[in-house]
Amino acid sequence: MALNLMSFVLKDVPSQEIEKIIVSDRFAQFKMKIPVVLIGGPVVAYTEELNRILDADIIVPEYSDVGNAVGAVVxxxxxxxxxxxxxxxxxxxxxxxxxxxxxxxxxxxxxxxxxxxxxxxxxxxxxxxxxxxxxxxxxxxxxxxxxxxxxxxxxxxxxxxxxxxxxxxxxxx
Structure with missing residues (x-):
């Protein structure tokens, strides 16, 4: 999920290079200047991992699991x-x-x-x-x-x- 997010934000950086940073043992994180809002059924499972990789305001709304149904429609x-x-x-x-x-x-x-x-x-x-x-x-x-x-x-x-x-x-x- 972090790779997809960072590849979307950093369009000119090859995803292979972003992946190297994500999986490295270095003490580094990506810093996001905008909040990251997670919606969909399984997003709670990704929150901890994203916090290790991203220095960002990660928001999981109370009814985030409803996002699956909404996403399918709109x-x-x-x-x-x-x-x-x-x-x-x-x-x-x-x-x-x-x-x-x-x-x-x-x-x-x-x-x-x-x-x-x-x-x-x-x-x-x-x-x-x-x-x-x-x-x-x-x-x-x-x-x-x-x-x-x-x-x-x-x-x-x-x-x-x-x-x-x-x-x-x-x-x-």
Whole structure:
């Protein structure tokens, strides 16, 4: 639970590094500037462990176990999809663009073509997941981030692009 919480708060720190700190024998803790409110049936069992790892105001409300039922009704759904676009060359030195997604590998003739397809595919995969999970299509927000690796100045075609799509939605009530 502590690893998930700290990974959420420290978005730019790899979870493996956070885990090293959590499981180490060092005399260190993470300090939270905001209170941590625990809800759900089993949270009382985690309180002592969290207090060892986090220097935080950890709050367990009197009726925290009701959170399971409330969460099932009004909780948010989250889906994350990663797509990788990579430039490659054939044996006869012809350039091609590879796209890796949860659906597998696909080949394109140009980077712009692969990028356009990736943007559409990522959004579609997130939305399909959300609707299958019973979430309201009109209440799903999808954000996309893109990280490029290029060998030269800006404006050139990247050697590799990683697209991350994160969708957040609420259930139909």
């Amino acid at each position: 909780g948010k759904g989250i889906k994350r999809v990663e797509i990788l676009i990579k430039s490659a060359y054939t044996k006869d030195k012809k350039r091609l663009v590879l796209l890796f997604s949860p659906q597998g590998r696909e080949t394109f003739g140009s980077y712009p073509e692969a990028l356009e397809y990736a943007e559409s595919l990522g959004r579609r995969l997130v939305m399909e997941y959300m609707t299958e999970a019973g979430l309201d299509k009109g209440r799903v927000q999808i954000e996309m981030s893109k990280k490029d690796i290029a060998l030269s100045e800006a404006g050139t075609i990247p050697v590799e692009s990683k697209l991350i799509f994160v969708g957040i939605g609420t259930p139909k009530v």
